[in-house]
Each structure stands twice: as C-alpha cells, then as structure tokens.
Amino acid sequence: MASRITAVLGPTNTGKTTYALERMLAHRTGIIGLPLRLLAREVYDRIVAARGPSVVALVTGEERIVPERTQYWVCTVEAMPDGMGCDFLAIDEIQLCADAERGHVFTDRLLNARGLHETLFLGSNTMRGAIAAMVPGVQFMGRERMSTLTYTGSKKTSRLKPRSAIVGFSVDNVYAIAELLRRQKGGAAVVMGALSPRTRNAQVELYQNGDVDYLVATDAIGMGLNLDINHVAFSSLAKFDGRRMRPLMPHELAQIAGRAGRGMSDGTFGVTGEVTEIDPTAVEAITNHSFAPVRKLQWRNGRLRFGSVGALIGSLEEKTDDDWLTRVRESDDLAALKALSADVEVMARASDVNSVRLLWDVCRVPDFRGISPAEHASMLTQIYTFLHEHGRVPNEWLGAQVRRIDRTEGDIDTLSKRLAYIRTWTYVAQRKGWVDDEDHWREETRAVEDRLSDALHGALTQRFVDRRTSVLLRRLKQKERLMAEVNDKGEVTVEGEFVGKLDGFRFCQDKSGSPDEAKTLRQASLQAIQPQMHLRADRFYNAPDTEIDFTEQGGLMWGEMAVGRLAPGSEALKPQVVPFVDDEAGAEIAEKVQRRLQHFIDRKIATLFEPMLAMGRDETLTGLAKGFAFQLTEALGVLPRADVAQDVKALDQEARAALRKHGIRFGQFTIFMPLLLKPAPTRLRLVLWSLSKGLDEFPESPPPGLVTVPMGEVPEGYWPMAGYRAAGERAIRIDMLERLADLVRAQDTRGGFETNPDMLSITGMTLEQFANLMEGLGYKAEKGERVKVKAAQGDPARPDQPDETPPETPEEAPPETPDAPPPSPPTEDPQPDIPAEVPQPPGSPGDLPGGVPPQTPTMSAAAAPPDTETVVAPDPEGESAAEAVPEADGTEEPEMEVFYTFTWGGNRPARQGQRPRQGAKGKPRGKGAPRGKGKGDHKPKTFAAKPPKREKAIDPDNPFAAALQGFKTE
Numbered sequence: 001m002a003s004r005i006t007a008v009l010g011p012t013n014t015g016k017t018t019y020a021l022e023r024m025l026a027h028r029t030g031i032i033g034l035p036l037r038l039l040a041r042e043v044y045d046r047i048v049a050a051r052g053p054s055v056v057a058l059v060t061g062e063e064r065i066v067p068e069r070t071q072y073w074v075c076t077v078e079a080m081p082d083g084m085g086c087d088f089l090a091i092d093e094i095q096l097c098a099d100a101e102r103g104h105v106f107t108d109r110l111l112n113a114r115g116l117h118e119t120l121f122l123g124s125n126t127m128r129g130a131i132a133a134m135v136p137g138v139q140f141m142g143r144e145r146m147s148t149l150t151y152t153g154s155k156k157t158s159r160l161k162p163r164s165a166i167v168g169f170s171v172d173n174v175y176a177i178a179e180l181l182r183r184q185k186g187g188a189a190v191v192m193g194a195l196s197p198r199t200r201n202a203q204v205e206l207y208q209n210g211d212v213d214y215l216v217a218t219d220a221i222g223m224g225l226n227l228d229i230n231h232v233a234f235s236s237l238a239k240f241d242g243r244r245m246r247p248l249m250p251h252e253l254a255q256i257a258g259r260a261g262r263g264m265s266d267g268t269f270g271v272t273g274e275v276t277e278i279d280p281t282a283v284e285a286i287t288n289h290s291f292a293p294v295r296k297l298q299w300r301n302g303r304l305r306f307g308s309v310g311a312l313i314g315s316l317e318e319k320t321d322d323d324w325l326t327r328v329r330e331s332d333d334l335a336a337l338k339a340l341s342a343d344v345e346v347m348a349r350a351s352d353v354n355s356v357r358l359l360w361d362v363c364r365v366p367d368f369r370g371i372s373p374a375e376h377a378s379m380l381t382q383i384y385t386f387l388h389e390h391g392r393v394p395n396e397w398l399g400a401q402v403r404r405i406d407r408t409e410g411d412i413d414t415l416s417k418r419l420a421y422i423r424t425w426t427y428v429a430q431r432k433g434w435v436d437d438e439d440h441w442r443e444e445t446r447a448v449e450d451r452l453s454d455a456l457h458g459a460l461t462q463r464f465v466d467r468r469t470s471v472l473l474r475r476l477k478q479k480e481r482l483m484a485e486v487n488d489k490g491e492v493t494v495e496g497e498f499v500g501k502l503d504g505f506r507f508c509q510d511k512s513g514s515p516d517e518a519k520t521l522r523q524a525s526l527q528a529i530q531p532q533m534h535l536r537a538d539r540f541y542n543a544p545d546t547e548i549d550f551t552e553q554g555g556l557m558w559g560e561m562a563v564g565r566l567a568p569g570s571e572a573l574k575p576q577v578v579p580f581v582d583d584e585a586g587a588e589i590a591e592k593v594q595r596r597l598q599h600f601i602d603r604k605i606a607t608l609f610e611p612m613l614a615m616g617r618d619e620t621l622t623g624l625a626k627g628f629a630f631q632l633t634e635a636l637g638v639l640p641r642a643d644v645a646q647d648v649k650a651l652d653q654e655a656r657a658a659l660r661k662h663g664i665r666f667g668q669f670t671i672f673m674p675l676l677l678k679p680a681p682t683r684l685r686l687v688l689w690s691l692s693k694g695l696d697e698f699p700e701s702p703p704p705g706l707v708t709v710p711m712g713e714v715p716e717g718y719w720p721m722a723g724y725r726a727a728g729e730r731a732i733r734i735d736m737l738e739r740l741a742d743l744v745r746a747q748d749t750r751g752g753f754e755t756n757p758d759m760l761s762i763t764g765m766t767l768e769q770f771a772n773l774m775e776g777l778g779y780k781a782e783k784g785e786r787v788k789v790k791a792a793q794g795d796p797a798r799p800d801q802p803d804e805t806p807p808e809t810p811e812e813a814p815p816e817t818p819d820a821p822p823p824s825p826p827t828e829d830p831q832p833d834i835p836a837e838v839p840q841p842p843g844s845p846g847d848l849p850g851g852v853p854p855q856t857p858t859m860s861a862a863a864a865p866p867d868t869e870t871v872v873a874p875d876p877e878g879e880s881a882a883e884a885v886p887e888a889d890g891t892e893e894p895e896m897e898v899f900y901t902f903t904w905g906g907n908r909p910a911r912q913g914q915r916p917r918q919g920a921k922g923k924p925r926g927k928g929a930p931r932g933k934g935k936g937d938h939k940p941k942t943f944a945a946k947p948p949k950r951e952k953a954i955d956p957d958n959p960f961a962a963a964l965q966g967f968k969t970e
Contacts, residue, residue, distance in 0.1 A: 005119045007094070007131045010143035011289040012222075012258025013267075016122045017043070019143075020090040024072060025050065027117060030088030031073040033080045033109060035096055035223045037062065041197040042226070044074040061366060062426040062449070063197075064442065078105050080113065089115030093223055094123035095251075095294065097130070101242060103298025104328040110134060112302065126251055126294045133324055134297070147261040149269065151283045155233070156273040158184045162213035163230040166272065167256055169218060169239035175412075177235055178216045178464040187212040187465030193220035196419055198453035203460060212465055222256035232260040232269040237278065250282040251291040299325035306356040309341045336363040339377035346381060349388045359384055361431070368423040383428065392436050393428060401425055406448045408455035412463060415456040422449050484528030490561070492529055499525045504561035505533060505540075505581040505593055526584040537589045541596045548600045552700045554687050556597050564597045572636060572692040573605055573613075605688075608681040611673055612637050615662040625655035632664065636685045637676035638720045638734070641669055667738040668745075669725055669777075677723040677735055679704040689721045707764050708732045708773070728776030730769070736762055749779075749904040771900045780905035788897040 008016050021043065024030035034040045037060045044058040044065075057070040059079045073084065077091065091113065097106040110121065111134060121131060121138075131138055157166065157180055166181075166188075168174040174190060181188040189207040191200055207215045208228060215227065219239070234256070238247050261267020269286070271277055278286075285291055301318040305311040316334050319327050340346045340363060350359045362384045367376045386393045402425055405418045426449060428434055429441035484494045490502040500509040507529065509522050540558055549557050556564040556577065564579040577597040581590040606613060615621070615629050628647055632639055641648065648666065651659075656666060663673045676685065683701045690698035699718050702709045708730040724731035732740075740762050747753035755770055763770055771781040 003114050003117055003119055005114070005121075005135055005138045006141055007121045007123070007128070007135075007138050008141045008143060009123055009125045009128055011124070011145045012255065013145050013147060013261060013263075014143035015146065016143060017092060020092065020120050020122055021046065023118060023120060024088045024090060027087040027115075029071050029086040030090075030115070031075065031080065031084055031086045032090040033075055033077040033092065033113070035077060035093045035102075036193065036220060037076055038193070038195070038197055038200050038220065039092075039223055040074050040076050041201070047072055047074060062423050062430065063446070064430045077109060078102075080109065086115055087117045088120075089113055089118075090120040090122060092122045094121040094131070095127050096123075097127070097297040098294045099298060100329060101331070104300035104331070107297045107299050107325070108302050110297070124251065124255075124291070125289070126291050129293045130295075130297055130324055145258075145289065146264055148266045149257060149261060149287055150266065151278065151287060152231070152268045152270040154271050154273055154275070154277050157181065157233070157235075160214070160233055160272075161231060163228060164213070164233060165215040165217055165221060165227070165229045165231070165259065166233045166235055167217055167219065167221070168235045171416075173235060174216050174218060175464075181214045181216065182464050182466055185212075185214055187461075188214040188216045190460050190464060191215060191217040191221060193218055194416065194420065195456070196423075196449055196453040198450055199419075199457045199460075202454075202457040206461065206465065216464075219252070219256055221259050222252075226262060227259065228262060229260050230265070230267060232257045232267070234269070234271045234275060234278075237271070237275060250285045253278065253282065254286040254289065254291065257286055295324075296326045297324055298328045300328045300331070304360070306353045306360070309337070309347060309350050309356055309359065312356055312360060313337060313341065332367055333360075333364045335373060336365075336367075336377055336380055339373065340381055340384065343381055346384060349384070355388060358387060362387065365424065365427055368420045368427070369417075370420065379424075387434060391433075393434055395436060398425065398428070398435065398441065402445060402448060406451070408451055412456065412459045415452055415459055419449065419452045419456060422452060484525070484532065486529060486532045492525060492532075494525055494528045502529065502532070502536075504558060504563040505536065505579070505585055505589060506562075507582055507584075522584075526582065530585070533585045533589055537592050541592050543596075545600055545603060548597070550601065550604070550684070550687060552683060552687060553698045554691060556601070563593060566601065566687065566691055568691045568694065572634070572688050573609065575601060575688060575691055577601060604684065608684050609637065609676065611663050611675050615659075615664075618662065621658055623655070624651055625658050628655070629659065629662070632671065632673070636689060636721065637673045637681070638685075638723065639671040640720055640725075641667065641671055644671065665735075665738070667734065668741040669737055670720065670734040672723075672734055674735055677733070682721075682723050686718075686721050689717070690715075693717075702731075706733070707736050707762070708769075726776065727774075728772035730773060730776075732763065732773060747902075749902070752782075752901040752903045754899055754901060767898065767900065771902075774900075774902050775905075778905055779902045782901045782903075784899055784901065785896045786899065787894040 008019060010016060020032060024032060025047070032043065034043060040058065040060055041063075044056060047056045051072065053065075054067050055069055055071040057067060057073045058065040059073060059075045059081070061076065061079055073081075073086065075081070077096075091106065091109050094106060094110060097103050097110055099106070110131070113119070121127075121135075125142070128140060132140075157177065160166070166177050168177055171192065171194075174192060178188045178190050187206075189203040189212050191203055195203070204215075204227065206212050215221075215229065221227065221229075234253070237253075238245050257267075257269035259267075260269055299320055299322075301315055301320075303315065305315040313334070316337075317327075337360065340359065341350075346359070350356045362380050365380060365383070367373075369376065383393060386397070402422070405421050405425075407418065408415070410418075422445060426442075426445040429438065429445045432438070435441045484492060486492050486502050491498060492500050492502050492507065498510060500507055502508075507522070507526055509525065540563070543558065547559060548563075550566065551557060554566040555562055556566065562580055564577050567576040567578050569576045577594055579590055579593040579597060581593050612633055616633050618629075621629055624647070628644070628651060631644060631647070648671070660666075663675055665672055665674055675681070679701070686701050687698060693715065695715060699714050699722075702722055702724065709724065710730055711726060719726050719731050720734075722731075723734055725734050725737055727737075740759060743756075743759055743762070744753075755767060760767070760770055763773060765773060771783070775781050
C-alpha cells in the first residue's frame with residue numbers, strides 16, 4: 001500500500017505536534033524530526049512517559065540514547081538517520097525550508113524523507129503552495145488556533161503582568177532584561193537556544209512552578225516549546241541573522257507571539273516601552289494568521305560525489321533549475337571543507353573515496369565554540385589527522401580536552417563558553433567509530449555537560465532570581481500559612497528565607513529585595529510574624545523598669561531595641577510617649593507599648609525629682625515661699641540667682657528656712673537643689689528641658705565628675721540645666737562655684753587678693769585657667785611677677801614640722817542641713833540693694849541666716865604642694881621669718897614666680913528711683929567700707945607675716961587629692 005502523505009498546516013497553538021505524536025504512537029515504529037534540540041528533549045520525555053524508556057530513542061547532535069528495542073525515534077532534523085524504514089515519519093516546523101541557514105536540510109527531508117505507511121509535514125499555512133508543488137499526492141489538513149491572539153501595544157517592562165515572556169535577540173539583551181526583572185519583579189527564568197536541555201529544563205521549571213512569573217528568552221521559544229505564557233513582549237523587532245541586522249518578518253513575529261495562550265486560554269502580544277510599535281498591517285496579519293506564502297525553498301544538492309575533494313565541493317555548489325528551489329548560501333560545513341582543502345597535508349590524505357567521505361563527515365562538526373573560522377578549521381584538521389592515521393581520536397588527547405573544560409567555577413559567560421566547548425566533544429563522542437570506547441566517552445562528556453549545566457543554572461538563578469521573594473510569593477498564591485521564626489537577634493525568617501529584622505515592634509525589611517514587590521513581601525512577612533509581635537508585647541509589658549531606659553535624645557529603649565520616643569506634654573515634667581509600633585501590628589499592641597512606656601517615664605520622673613515634687617506637695621508652704629517653690633519646679637530645680645534676685649530679696653528668713661528644709665540652697669550665683677545635680681537627674685532634666693524648648697537635637701549632659709568643662713556651641717539656657725555656670729573659656733559646676741564663692745567672700749575683693757591653694761583645689765585648674773575663670777565671673781585679674789622666696793630651714797610653717805595642737809579647721813564645722821533650725825534672722829536683708837540682673841559679688845556676706853557665710857571646707861596654706869615655695873611678707877616691724885631675697889653672689893639670677901591679683905570689676909547699675917550704692921571712687925563697697933562711713937573713715941591696712949598653720953596630712957581618698965598632686969608636679 002502506498003504511503004499516505006499529509007501536510008498538517010495552521011498557526012501556533014493548534015495542537016499539530018500533539019496530533020503527530022498520537023499518529024506516531026498508533027504505528028508500530030515511527031520517527032519524528034524536530035527543529036531544536038530542546039524541543040526534541042521535550043517530545044522525548046512525553047513519549048517516554050507514555051511508552052517507557054526502553055522503546056524510545058533520542059538522537060541529536062550531542063545526545064544519543066538508543067535502546068536495543070527502540071521503536072520510536074525522536075531526532076533533530078539534521079540528526080535523522082537515513083533509510084530507517086519506519087512505518088511513520090513526521091517533520092515539524094516544515095516552513096523552515098525557507099530558512100537561509102538550515103533550510104536546505106528541511107527541504108531535503110521534504111523531498112526525500114518518507115514513512116512506510118504515513119508521512120506528516122507540520123507547519124505554517126505559508127507552505128501550502130510549495131508543498132503542493134513539490135510533493136505529489138499530498139493531502140492537506142487545516143487546523144485552527146484554539147485561542148484568540150490579541151495585540152496590546154506598548155508597555156514598560158516594569159508594568160508587564162505576571163506570566164509574561166519578554167523576547168530578546170542577543171545574549172546581552174536577554175541578560176539586561178532579566179536583571180531588570182530581578183530588581184523590579186523578583187526574578188525571571190532565562191531560556192536560550194544555546195543552553196543545554198538540562199539547563200533549559202531547570203530554568204523552565206522555575207517559571208512553570210511559579211518561582212518566578214517572568215520568562216526572558218530568545219526566539220528559541222517560537223519553535224514549539226509549550227509554556228504557560230499569557231503575554232509575549234518583544235524587546236526588539238530586528239535580529240542579527242549571522243551576517244546582518246534585519247527586521248523580523250510578520251510570519252516570524254507570529255511564530256513567537258503565538259506562544260502566548262496555550263490550549264483554550266487566550267493570549268496577547270505587544271512590545272516593550274523601548275521599541276516602536278508593530279506596524280498595523282503586520283498586527284492584522286498576525287492576529288488573522290494571514291501571511292505571504294513561501295515562494296522559494298532553500299536547497300543544496302544531496303547527490304554528493306566523493307571521488308575527490310574538488311568533486312565534492314563542485315557537487316555541493318551545484319545549481320538547480322527548479323523554480324521553487326534556490327541554492328543555499330555557503331553553509332558552515334562547506335566553508336570548513338574549503339578551508340581544509342587549502343591544507344596540503346589534508347589534500348594528500350584525502351586521496352580516495354573513503355578519505356574524502358571521512359573529510360566531509362569531519363567538516364560537518366558544528367562550530368559550537370564560535371571562536372573563529374580559522375580556529376575551527378585547525379581543530380577539524382587535527383581530528384581528521386587522528387581519524388585518518390589511527391582510525392580513532394586518541395583517548396589521551398580527547399581526555400585532556402575534556403578535563404580542561406570540566407570546571408564548574410566562574411560566572412555565567414565562562415560557564416556558557418565551557419558548555420559550548422563540551423558540546424563539540426559530545427558531538428565527536430556520538431559519531432560512530434570515532435572513539436575507542438563510545439559508551440565511556442558519551443557518558444564522560446554527558447556527565448561534564450550535566451555538571452556545567454547545573455552550574456550554569458545555579459549562576460543564572462543566583463543572578464536573575466530573588467529566591468526569597470519568589471518563594472514567599474508562590475506560597476502566598478497557594479494561600480498557605482507562612483511559617484515565620486524570630487531568633488534571639490531579632491532576625492526574621494519566613495519559610496527559611498531571611499526577610500528582615502524585628503527591632504522592637506517595628507519590622508525592618510531587608511532592602512535587597514525588589515522594590516515593586518516590597519509591599520507584598522512586607523505584608524506577607526508581617527502576617528507571618530504577627531503572633532511573634534503579640535508575644536513580644538506581652539513580655540515587654542511585664543518587663544521591669546530596669547530593662548527600660550531613655551536616651552539623651554529622648555529615645556526610649558528596651559535593652560538595645562528602640563521602642564518609642566518622648567514628646568512634649570502639657571508641662572515639662574509631664575512628657576508624652578510616642579511608641580514605635582508598625583501600623584500593621586495593630587492598635588492593641590501599640591496601645592500596650594504606649595501604656596507601658598508612659599508608666600516607665602512617669603515613675604522615672606517621680607523617682608529622680610522626688611525632692612522637688614515633694615516640695616510642691618508641701619501644704620505648709622504658703623505665700624511667697626510657695627510661689628518661689630513653683631518657680632523652681634518650673635525651672636526643673638536650677639535657677640540662676642540673677643533671674644530671681646528680686647524674688648529672693650522678698651523672701652523673709654522664715655520662708656527661706658522653710659525652703660531650705662526641702663534641700664534648696666540659696667547660693668551666691670544659683671538657687672538649686674543639690675540632690676538634683678547628680679548625673680541621673682541632670683541627664684533627665686536636659687531631656688525634659690530640650691523637649692519643652694522644641695529642640696531638633698538635644699544637647700548631651702557633661703561627663704559626670706568634672707568640675708569644669710570647656711565651653712562649646714550649646715543652646716541658650718543649657719548650662720544651668722546641665723548644672724554649670726559659664727565663666728570665661730570654661731563652665732564650672734554650680735555647687736563647686738558656691739564653695740569657691742565662700743572662699744572668695746572672706747577675701748578683700750576691693751583691695752585685691754591672691755589665689756590660695758584651696759581655690760585652685762576646688763576648681764582643679766592651673767593659675768592661668770583660674771584667672772580666666774575669675775574674669776568670666778566679673779573680676780579683674782592683674783598678672784605680676786616677683787622673686788620666689790624659700791622658707792627658712794626649720795621654719796614652723798614647713799609641712800614636715802610636727803604640730804602638736806593643730807587648730808580647728810573649717811572642715812571640722814558641721815555642714816548645714818535642711819533639717820537644722822536656722823540661726824536667728826538679721827533685722828534687715830543682708831543684701832538689700834542687689835539688682836536682679838547682676839549676681840551678688842563675692843565679698844558680700846551672702847544670704848545665709850545672720851549674714852554669716854557657710855563654713856565650707858577649705859585648705860590652708862600648709863596644704864600647698866611640697867615643691868611650691870612659700871612667699872612670706874615682711875612683718876610691720878621690718879623683721880621677716882625668712883630672707884626675702886638671697887644674697888646674690890653675682891653668678892645666679894633670682895628665681896621669679898607669677899601671681900595674679902583679683903579685684904571685683906563689676907558695677908551695679910542703680911535701680912529705678914534710687915541712687916547707686918558706691919564706695920570710694922565709685923567702686924562697690926567691700927568689707928573695708930562699712931555702711932554709713934565715708935572716705936575719711938578708711939584706715940590704712942597693715943599686713944603681718946605669720947607662719948602658715950600646719951594641716952593634717954592629705955587623705956589619699958580625698959576627691960581633691962588628684963588635683964593637689966597636679967599642683968605638686970607643676
């Protein structure tokens with residue numbers, strides 16, 4: 001019975017390939033030729049699934065799987081064996097007869113390949129006329145597309161919907177699009193014709209199972225690859241055909257666009273934003289599947305003559321007179337044959353029919369490497385030499401070539417090149433009789449290809465797929481509950497993928513994900529960690545106050561986690577709390593965190609400012625005392641005296657005593673509560689003050705324990721809140737300033753006084769620094785020099801002389817306490833004329849009860865550093881306890897010392913309605929100018945030198961010992 005020949009023609013998605021497979025399996029034996037190695041592998045897998053691997057063979061240029069009981073052969077068109085004699089034969093994509101590169105192979109199969117009982121040619125309607133003219137007795141079967149294909153125009157890549165394929169026509173273009181999709185959409189699978197089937201299948205699996213929603217491919221997907229694609233977008237409408245850039249024809253666009261919409265699902269196609277839109281005429285042709293018919297088929301003479309190399313080349317270049325056929329342009333194998341024929345040694349070997357036939361077989365090895373025609377020809381020459389001399393390619397040489405390629409490190413381009421190289425040796429190993437142990441080398445080269453394929457797939461996935469995002473999105477689509485874990489470091493993993501970190505009650509998402517999918521990823525992550533949020537909120541609410549703290553910038557911390565911040569309230573001592581809780585966490589968690597933080601800060605204020613708050617609750621304070629307590633509370637426990645001088649004057653001694661019971665100290669420069677100068681209250685006071693002032697950046701508190709600190713750029717009003725007073729180039733702690741004022745008060749500020757060791761010990765300064773400090777407090781400092789006088793040997797003023805009856809020192813006087821009853825108040829205010837804006841000058845008696853300065857611990861002259869020379873003034877009668885100036889022998893100059901004399905340099909402006917109080921020559925009256933006495937009442941002062949009193953040895957635990965030791969070393 002004559003073979004039945006049928007041409008099954010129609011557009012894409014008509015089920016032509018599926019129909020051919022059904023017909024082949026209906027016969028006892030069959031063979032099908034496919035255009036791509038990738039498609040051949042796909043069809044092979046389908047037939048194996050239906051009939052088992054023992055009866056199905058796969059033959060391509062690089063693969064050869066031939067079981068002993070083979071019934072069905074799946075091949076690429078080039079690899080189809082001749083003269084098989086199968087009952088069934090099919091050629092897919094028969095329209096490739098018009099392809100400039102491979103068309104002659106398809107044309108040869110169209111003219112010569114036949115099945116014993118049935119032959120099918122599958123392809124486009126454009127081949128109807130050519131097949132009818134070239135194949136006598138052919139029958140035609142038309143098939144309609146099962147779904148509609150619609151053009152959607154131009155759309156940016158970032159706005160493409162999921163399940164889209166973007167088509168590029170170069171490797172660089174494909175990689176660039178895939179990288180863009182990774183950043184914006186979470187990733188993309190990559191499919192190219194140069195990929196091995198193993199790599200291609202792994203990439204397709206990423207797309208098919210939903211790990212990624214986008215596919216970037218070359219026009220390889222147009223050749224029958226069945227994928228779930230809803231939309232095809234062209235990133236270019238031109239391609240390089242091996243010789244030049246040319247625009248794609250409408251039927252070529254249709255072949256690729258037809259991959260959209262599989263089965264009964266409709267599909268769409270369009271272009272990306274970087275490409276001009278497809279011509280409306282071409283769009284109409286694509287959507288209606290109406291194209292210009294094929295007029296010429298590529299052809300090359302199949303009746304080759306192997307008598308000589310020249311005869312073989314002549315037969316390959318033979319022309320045809322058939323109107324339907326056109327001679328193919330010079331193909332790669334013919335170019336290789338001509339290149340080898342120029343080699344004298346090759347021509348000498350190709351001297352008979354068998355050697356010429358062998359030379360032609362070698363020249364047909366594809367140039368997978370694509371380095372250069374000359375390099376390819378050199379490799380072919382070496383292979384031909386081995387085969388002609390030894391009949392085999394040597395194992396040592398082939399093994400060295402394979403081992404050099406068998407390395408899986410490197411980037412995508414490196415792995416792709418190695419994969420192309422191994423394809424050459426895989427092809428050589430597949431040729432019958434070219435190697436000694438064909439099975440071994442086939443397995444060896446296949447194993448190397450598999451390893452390189454897996455490495456390439458891994459490299460492609462790592463570069464173009466955000467694995468974390470793809471996993472989470474797939475699970476979300478499946479509507480499954482996501483499993484989240486939070487470790488002790490706060491790192492959040494969802495389904496084993498790191499997604500971010502939980503900082504307190506805020507989720508800090510990892511920024512390495514794709515921006516467009518960040519919102520979805522965040523929702524998925526928060527949904528998964530919601531239970532962890534509730535557990536953490538419960539632990540926080542029950543946490544003790546010792547685990548919570550505030551920062552100097554107003555932040556609220558739970559351990560190392562920021563959980564909120566302070567905000568201004570109705571009063572400085574009543575700040576509000578703003579919790580740091582994500583909106584997605586819910587109002588319940590936010591309210592619980594806010595309530596716990598408010599409890600913490602309220603208790604912290606109540607604890608650290610307890611003396612001041614207790615004063616405000618004291619109902620025994622009335623009148624001016626209650627008002628003054630309110631002012632001090634508003635000032636957070638520290639008031640510069642100049643700001644409230646009038647109010648201080650208005651307080652009677654009873655009111656002052658009532659306030660002193662609460663720990664208030666009426667200092668000469670500052671009114672303050674000493675307990676609130678400790679580091680913890682000072683730190684909180686600065687935060688509360690900064691909040692009330694609305695500062696953007698809160699100034700930090702000075703380091704604890706420092707008596708003076710250097711001046712810097714700070715907001716106005718900072719120093720009193722920090723517990724310091726600005727004076728010259730440094731600021732001095734207000735409690736130590738008051739101690740200094742007590743020492744200065746005993747001096748003659750009008751006539752001038754010099755520094756004593758007690759003053760330097762209190763401040764911890766050098767003489768020059770102390771002079772700058774005093775100038776900052778309103779004093780005039782006059783520098784002078786004099787001859788240093790050494791104390792006479794055996795002088796009782798020497799600290800090494802024992803003192804059997806040390807005098808009582810101020811250190812032995814009991815300190816003033818708030819609970820001690822104040823002395824009897826004086827009959828009049830000790831400071832009736834101090835204006836509000838001018839601080840009380842040192843030398844005045846102060847505001848203590850009875851006008852008596854407090855007994856502040858001071859240091860006598862005997863406590864001066866041992867190496868400091870004592871200066872002894874002459875007594876009134878002209879005698880001295882030590883020689884003022886040693887006898888000069890003419891060779892030594894007297895040793896000089898620097899000293900400063902301090903006098904009060906401030907002026908008190910007169911208050912309205914009163915005359916200014918003045919002493920002699922307009923200077924402020926000191927102790928030398930008693931009230932009510934004029935200029936004539938002043939008597940000349942006399943000075944007498946006295947041996948300095950001996951003091952007890954300095955206690956090493958004394959806080960000022962370090963400062964004294966510094967003076968000793970200067």
